[in-house]
Amino acid sequence: MDFFDLIAQRHSVRAYKPDPVESEKVQRILEVARLAPTAANRQQFKIVVIETNKIKGDLKRLYIRSWFAGLEAPLIIGVCSIPDKCWIRKDNKNYSDVDAAIVMDHIILAATALDLGTCWIGGFDLEAAREILELDESWEPVAFTPLGYAQDEAGLKKRKPLDELVIYK
Secondary structure (H helix, E strand, C coil), rough: CCCCHHHHCCCCCCEEECCCCCHHHHHHHHHHHCCCCCCCHCCCCEEEEHHHHHHHHHHHHCCHHHHHHHHCCCEEEEEEEEEHCCEEEEEHHHEHHHHHHHHHHHHHHHHCCCCCEECCCCCHHEEEEEEEEHCCCCCCCEEEEEEECCCCCCCCCCCCCCCCCCCCC
């Protein structure tokens, strides 16, 4: 698939088939995440692959939306940064969130290329995530996504026109 078609095809999936995701596809997605660029190439992130059926009762605690609590996707992938080890710009801007976002974007685009659905979730309950997943204290969860075969079709994307987003100097 052409890269530009891939970008146009990606959409947020909120209904999944319960079909398992082949381990080969998961490994390809994780490899793409490993290759994602990070500031100073420090790669200070962790990827958590969660079997949904193992935390089914806690899904509503992680993210309150009703579609998520009844999630059929077989997997959830979380990306955590390790802020204390990430590159920091001279003005003290810590790049941990940027690095984690790039990794998650790679995961989502790779999943799309493999005909899998995802939905970026940033509004999760931080303390519930730490508790449910038993995360190391030094890890900061940044984003999660379900991963599975989409049950729904992509709708129309609403995006602003370029002239509202781009400034030429």
